[in-house]
Amino acid sequence: MTDSKEAMFRRVERKALTHMHHGYLTIRNVRQAVSRFHFDAGYAILSAAAVKDDEVEQVLTALLLLEQGLSIHDDVDRCQSSDQGLIVLAGDYDSSKYYYILAGVGDSALMFSLCEAVVQINEAKMALLLSTAPLSTNEYMRLMKVVEGQLLKALACHYLGEDGQWMLHIDSLVQAYIVQDELRAHRFSKRLTTRQASEWLSHSLEQLEMVAGGALTNPLYSFLVEYFGPIRETVRDLQLAEGKG
Amino acid sequence: MRDEHVDFQQIYEEYRPRLEQVEQILKERARSNQAELTSAGEQLLEAGGKRIRPLFALICGTVGENVSDDVAKIAAALEMTHMATLVHDDVIDQAALRRGRPTVRSAFGNLAAMYTGDYLFARAIQLLAEVDNQEVHRAMANGIVKMCQGEIEQIQDFYNWSQGFKTYFRRIQRKTALLIALSCGLGALVGGGRNEEVHALRRFGYYTGMAFQVIDDVLDFTGSAEVVGKPVGGDLRQGNITLPALLALRNPGLAKRLQELVHPAMSAREATEAIDLIVGSGALGEAKRVADWYIAKALLALQAVSRVSVRQQLTTLTLFLADRTF
Numbered sequence: 001m002t003d004s005k006e007a008m009f010r011r012v013e014r015k016a017l018t019h020m021h022h023g024y025l026t027i028r029n030v031r032q033a034v035s036r037f038h039f040d041a042g043y044a045i046l047s048a049a050a051v052k053d054d055e056v057e058q059v060l061t062a063l064l065l066l067e068q069g070l071s072i073h074d075d076v077d078r079c080q081s082s083d084q085g086l087i088v089l090a091g092d093y094d095s096s097k098y099y100y101i102l103a104g105v106g107d108s109a110l111m112f113s114l115c116e117a118v119v120q121i122n123e124a125k126m127a128l129l130l131s132t133a134p135l136s137t138n139e140y141m142r143l144m145k146v147v148e149g150q151l152l153k154a155l156a157c158h159y160l161g162e163d164g165q166w167m168l169h170i171d172s173l174v175q176a177y178i179v180q181d182e183l184r185a186h187r188f189s190k191r192l193t194t195r196q197a198s199e200w201l202s203h204s205l206e207q208l209e210m211v212a213g214g215a216l217t218n219p220l221y222s223f224l225v226e227y228f229g230p231i232r233e234t235v236r237d238l239q240l241a242e243g244k245g
Numbered sequence: 246m247r248d249e250h251v252d253f254q255q256i257y258e259e260y261r262p263r264l265e266q267v268e269q270i271l272k273e274r275a276r277s278n279q280a281e282l283t284s285a286g287e288q289l290l291e292a293g294g295k296r297i298r299p300l301f302a303l304i305c306g307t308v309g310e311n312v313s314d315d316v317a318k319i320a321a322a323l324e325m326t327h328m329a330t331l332v333h334d335d336v337i338d339q340a341a342l343r344r345g346r347p348t349v350r351s352a353f354g355n356l357a358a359m360y361t362g363d364y365l366f367a368r369a370i371q372l373l374a375e376v377d378n379q380e381v382h383r384a385m386a387n388g389i390v391k392m393c394q395g396e397i398e399q400i401q402d403f404y405n406w407s408q409g410f411k412t413y414f415r416r417i418q419r420k421t422a423l424l425i426a427l428s429c430g431l432g433a434l435v436g437g438g439r440n441e442e443v444h445a446l447r448r449f450g451y452y453t454g455m456a457f458q459v460i461d462d463v464l465d466f467t468g469s470a471e472v473v474g475k476p477v478g479g480d481l482r483q484g485n486i487t488l489p490a491l492l493a494l495r496n497p498g499l500a501k502r503l504q505e506l507v508h509p510a511m512s513a514r515e516a517t518e519a520i521d522l523i524v525g526s527g528a529l530g531e532a533k534r535v536a537d538w539y540i541a542k543a544l545l546a547l548q549a550v551s552r553v554s555v556r557q558q559l560t561t562l563t564l565f566l567a568d569r570t571f
Contacts, residue, residue, distance in 0.1 A: 022397055077356055099385075115371035
């Protein structure tokens, strides 16, 4: 991780939190945050595309506002009914600020692509929410990858083109992020077995290792290598737990 | 009144083909690969409404020489944004019915309503992204940010009797007037109106929107529950202090009692007494006069518009809205 990346994160985080801020939401303790994972992945994509710092700052601020605006709405049934309205409005406010920033950037094609991603994310969330039959783990992972990864794919598609290799690696990255998140939240007993998690993480690692050596100097691949380091340890632990060590 | 009503119907007839074009765009864009999202979108579309915002945009879109399909896209995007806010409002208000039909939240749950609103908002912005005019985005984005601020401020001011008129007017400006001002201003912009006409029509929309909300707040106290689709005094029961209540508060004989009656744990009996006090105070007539003042300002703004048909149609539409009973 470079200093300039950390400096960019601090600037983007500060900017996004300033946009999210509303005095009354603060008084009522509506806590908001930005996703470090989405920043890191977005930063790697924009660095790979050699986007200038000013634009990186604007686009990532908008992306993180959008990501937070959508994800805070998942909490609407987790809070007290007296706070539900504020959760709804906090998310709407974040989304309005994302639109405000992108309107300033003036890139209609990017706006169109991100909106398409939001459409697909909400379709996936509805499918996860209202599925009448229990979802297979593969179907669950497919939908979750849309929820967590579609904004990043839209960004990569816009800046790097629709090259299948980019998409494959972003897909692996997002899959690893979801598995890690599931591990942290201890949701495996409900959704996934440790064996399945281990297999998915191994698969993601195999996909990464297929990358040609020269490509590893690319910012996106470098980030993938950096991100997958700790995951390698997790996979080893899981395999030991499964008696495969 | 009867003649105005006929005129109003004539305007709807004249714009029917273009309104149907807007309706078609709404249907196409609300359709999703996910069955329940499509169903929720259709439910909102079928609940209808007067499609006032699209109609304003379409009329204002005829102000210049441009005949552009972009006006219909903007009209549809504005209505879709409005629909997105309604489906989220129903979660905030915990509403079971809208226009006599089950709300998305009561049919599918709060989370589904959140996803439907986010989906529709994305579709609205996507539609606007197809219009090659950065000024449209800047105006729309600015307006939507303020609308959200207005919604937050509305919750902030629940049960707040110390709010002044300025707070109320700023809130309804953001909550309602801005989207109508955008409908008129953006319609005129894309329709090729001159700069001064675009500004004038935006002002017209703003004043009409202010009047529209004040009238809505009066009807909340007078409209029958069956027609309006929510209980009489619904805003006050929710803690929303609107213009009639603020005007009644100026009567020293009522102020103390009103403040005693309206509080977060108010009973149905207390709410009914407060509503009766406000209705009996003469505040509704005063509020109606405020709405009339806004209407007069709106009509004055129209003088800057050179096309006669636009002035006439907007005048008829505005007077009809001012006289509405639901």
